[in-house]
Amino acid sequence: xxxxxxxxxxxxxxxxxxYLAFGGxxxxxxxxxxxxxxxxxxxxxxxxxxxxxxxxxxxxEWKDLFWEFTELWLQPDRASNCSTARCCLDxxxxxxxxxxxxxxxSIFEFSLxxxxxxxxxxxxxxxxxxxxxxxxxxxxxxxxxxxxxxxxDHSRSTRLVxxxxxxxxxxxxxxLLFNVPELLSWLDTSLDLEADSLEEPxxxxxxxxxxxxxxxxxxxxxxxxxxxxxxxxFHVVLAEASKKGKIKYVARPVxxxxxxxxxxxxxxxxxxxxxxxxxxxxVELALKNMEYKAMDDSAIKKGVTLEDPKTEDLSQxxxxxxxxxxxxxxxxxxxxxMAFRDxxxxxxxSDTLEVWELKDLGHQTAQxxxxxxxxxxxxxxxxxxxxxxxxxxxxxxLNDSIKEEIITNQRMVPAGKSLMALNGALINIEEVDLxxxxxxxxxxxxxxxxxxxxxxxxxxxxxxxxAPPPSGSNVFxxxxxxxxxxxxxxLEEDAMYRRWRSxxxxxxxxxxxxxLRYIRKNxxxxxxxxxxxxxxxxxxxxxxxxxYQNSVPMRFGVILYSSKLIKHIExxxxxxxxxxxxxxxxxxxxxxxxIIRLFLYIKESFGSQTAFQYLYNVCKIKDATDVLDEEAVQxxxxxxxxIETVLAKTKSPPQDLLLKIEKEPKYKEEAEGTxxxxxxxxxxxxxxxxxxxxxxxxxxxxxxxxxxxxxxxVGGQEESLPKRRHVRRLPGSRKFAIPPTYELDLLLSRxxxxxxxx
Numbered sequence: 001x002x003x004x005x006x007x008x009x010x011x012x013x014x015x016x017x018x019y020l021a022f023g024g025x026x027x028x029x030x031x032x033x034x035x036x037x038x039x040x041x042x043x044x045x046x047x048x049x050x051x052x053x054x055x056x057x058x059x060x061e062w063k064d065l066f067w068e069f070t071e072l073w074l075q076p077d078r079a080s081n082c083s084t085a086r087c088c089l090d091x092x093x094x095x096x097x098x099x100x101x102x103x104x105x106s107i108f109e110f111s112l113x114x115x116x117x118x119x120x121x122x123x124x125x126x127x128x129x130x131x132x133x134x135x136x137x138x139x140x141x142x143x144x145x146x147x148x149x150x151x152x153d154h155s156r157s158t159r160l161v162x163x164x165x166x167x168x169x170x171x172x173x174x175x176l177l178f179n180v181p182e183l184l185s186w187l188d189t190s191l192d193l194e195a196d197s198l199e200e201p202x203x204x205x206x207x208x209x210x211x212x213x214x215x216x217x218x219x220x221x222x223x224x225x226x227x228x229x230x231x232x233x234f235h236v237v238l239a240e241a242s243k244k245g246k247i248k249y250v251a252r253p254v255x256x257x258x259x260x261x262x263x264x265x266x267x268x269x270x271x272x273x274x275x276x277x278x279x280x281x282x283v284e285l286a287l288k289n290m291e292y293k294a295m296d297d298s299a300i301k302k303g304v305t306l307e308d309p310k311t312e313d314l315s316q317x318x319x320x321x322x323x324x325x326x327x328x329x330x331x332x333x334x335x336x337x338m339a340f341r342d343x344x345x346x347x348x349x350s351d352t353l354e355v356w357e358l359k360d361l362g363h364q365t366a367q368x369x370x371x372x373x374x375x376x377x378x379x380x381x382x383x384x385x386x387x388x389x390x391x392x393x394x395x396x397x398l399n400d401s402i403k404e405e406i407i408t409n410q411r412m413v414p415a416g417k418s419l420m421a422l423n424g425a426l427i428n429i430e431e432v433d434l435x436x437x438x439x440x441x442x443x444x445x446x447x448x449x450x451x452x453x454x455x456x457x458x459x460x461x462x463x464x465x466x467a468p469p470p471s472g473s474n475v476f477x478x479x480x481x482x483x484x485x486x487x488x489x490x491l492e493e494d495a496m497y498r499r500w501r502s503x504x505x506x507x508x509x510x511x512x513x514x515x516l517r518y519i520r521k522n523x524x525x526x527x528x529x530x531x532x533x534x535x536x537x538x539x540x541x542x543x544x545x546x547x548y549q550n551s552v553p554m555r556f557g558v559i560l561y562s563s564k565l566i567k568h569i570e571x572x573x574x575x576x577x578x579x580x581x582x583x584x585x586x587x588x589x590x591x592x593x594x595i596i597r598l599f600l601y602i603k604e605s606f607g608s609q610t611a612f613q614y615l616y617n618v619c620k621i622k623d624a625t626d627v628l629d630e631e632a633v634q635x636x637x638x639x640x641x642x643i644e645t646v647l648a649k650t651k652s653p654p655q656d657l658l659l660k661i662e663k664e665p666k667y668k669e670e671a672e673g674t675x676x677x678x679x680x681x682x683x684x685x686x687x688x689x690x691x692x693x694x695x696x697x698x699x700x701x702x703x704x705x706x707x708x709x710x711x712x713x714v715g716g717q718e719e720s721l722p723k724r725r726h727v728r729r730l731p732g733s734r735k736f737a738i739p740p741t742y743e744l745d746l747l748l749s750r751x752x753x754x755x756x757x758x
Contacts, residue, residue: 041281045122048115050089050271052225052253054096056117057108059208061446065099066208070251073226074235079267088267101452103445107438114279115271116435120206121253128223128254131171131201167259168224168231170238173201180233183220187241190218203250210249213242220247225255227268280434314341315373357394360403364393367402424466477694478681480527480559484674486603487557488548488612491522496551518553527557527691529683532595533633534563536688536699538619545616559691560599561678562592562671569679591633596674597667598642601657606649617641 051073059066072078072095082088093112097105111117170177172190177183200219203209207221220238224231235251242249260269314324323341327334365382372378382389413419420427423444427437444465451461491497500520507517528544530537544556595618603611618641622633643654650657661667678684683696690697 037285039283039285041278043118043122043276043278045118045125045276046257047272047274047276048118048121049225049253049255049269050112051092051227051268052121052255053115053117053271054092054108054112055226055253056120057111058096058099061100061104063208064211066251067211068099069095070226070235074232079265082265082267085270088270091267101449103449103452104442107442107445111438111442114434114438115276116279116438118276121255123206124223124252124254127252128256131169131176131221131223135176167228167256167262168222168234170234171201171221171223173199173219180237183234183237187237187246190246208251208253210239210242210251213245213248216242216245216248218247219250221250221252223252223254225253225259225263225268227264228259228262229264230262232264315371360398361390361394363398363403363406364396366406367399368393368396370402423462424468476696478691478696480681480691480694482677484677485527485557485559486599486608486611487555488544488608489555491520491553491555500553516553518551522555524554525557525691525693526554527559528688529559529561529678529681529686529691530688531563531592532560532599532615532618533592534688538622540688541612541615541619545612559674559678560592560596560671561675561684562590562596563684564590565593565672565675566679566684569676591635591638593668593671593675594635594638596671597661597664598638598658600667600670601661601664602642602645606646610645610649614641614645617644 055066055069058069079088079091082091093109096108096112100108166178168178170183172186175186177186200217201221203219220241222231222234222238224234238247238249241247255269255272257272260272263269314327315322321341321344323337326337330337368382369375369378382393409419418429420429420432422440425440427440432440448461448465451464456464489496491500492502497520500518502520504519504521506519507523509517511517526544528540530540532538532541541558544558547554548556595615599611599614602614618633618638621637621641639658642658646654646657683689686696686698688699
């Protein structure tokens, strides 16, 4: 089956990422620093306009900001007096930051300098090429060849389009429109056509849709760049038609090579003619001469300095002098003062250092960096000139608070490792790159900006940003402790667990990965909320009995309810007693309530294990019918399972017991009570959910542990099947069970809590 060129979303995204991975290397050597080697990584796509990149960055904050920024630059004579790239960049930054807060304005400037929106414009360029290649263009005498690339490869991107309108066009899905008269004609004729008869171009989440134009089904995509005369002409017509509800106006900013000559201002194509350097991938190799030379430094030439007062940290005391204050008082003697500082630094060099001078050298170096006006510059200076300043560092007075902080940090970070945190959130420095780090900072600043709108103080905002995230976004804990919870086992009292150790410290002992600790304590409560007549309820009963027989160190229980009774509660909004005498609800048709009443009688008379065996017998009789309908359980099957369960345990006829139970109001009220309890907890909508120490886990189609022994009917006889491993259910399945042990350990680590016996 063929793939339409207009639907290649994956391919369009793949190509920019491919260029990111295999961008070309460029080597450049600066003339005034011939000993340094600089290596930069350049993208393989052509350069993109900084003006268009600014619009894309604003759209990430809010989609309507793109249109507000576009309307601003559609004004006549906008930045017409700028003739340099620096002037254009300043205007673009000022305009962009005017739509943002101070916090987001700083990250906007950094993102624009980093050219982080350039891949998005390269994607639009590919979509534009796709649009032109989808329809044949007539070659006329007055036509101009316009390329989509700037590297000389016009084999696929060169198109012959009408002169004067080649830098912008409108794609309607069925035709390309290259001038305003054609667009007006299409708008008039499209009104007479049905929306379903028009072929619509494909839209994406990153497209810029004009405000309020979502009501129309007719799509018109404008390809062009802000700053072009043709873009402004098309925009006026399309915006007016969009406001009237005629079309859905979409803009995709594209600046074709060769269109700079018809631009309204110089700022429209600043950055488009230069290659895009990928920030964060550049490398500079600084070569230094390490040869020893004999020099006479007894005389210091006047006016000669080895340090730059603009970049050097002068706030540190050297032999009793603070040179920052001296330079403030005597700015005309900057050269002599810096030369004197160099002399003091060189005179402090000692051939040897005593042992006690090296004891706190690392702490003193860290203190020098922390207290510097520019810590990064100070770190670079110490790193590159450590032998010349080591004597000065050893003479610094160490602040005890700095030393204590360093010792505290060393307890958290292993030796030889580095740790990076953003508002308390740890970042893996081995995997994060510059663009990911910028996105993280942008997210934190956006969140802080939202808090500032609420008029929160700065210290409160910092605490909120540093707060750890919740353990689970959709997981909540409820208090299910009630008499309506029916437990199958009790690890602290049952005889089968007497050989287990009861010391809670056993939980700290090492075990195989994923293995639960066999401790005679009710640490984990797995309580299922089920309707016993449903298929998932039957599977859970089978699974619970299987886990119990295999001595899984967990306390299992169920909360039973009736789905029909829940529906009656929602419709009548009734309270206890749920079923009144004047209600038209037929309680004899409610099989779930009948099963619950019989379950309660068996538990009261013969114990919990016999009651759970009764539920298993109901499931077994239902499976024997080979009917998949959840409502396939009949009254006689429920009574048959009851007789099979209590026949060997009672002297009275089971039929008499059935009549007695059906007339006993106590079990009826308790069955209604447990259903009402589930309704109040709000768990009836989840259907077969799990409460693991109170944490609510909805049914999923994940890993399900099947019962170890199953039965199938073969020729009228039952044959035992071998044990089965964990199987993966299809996505349509609603089965839910305790995951395998290697997944269960992670689940239980969040659910550790003490719950007293209900």
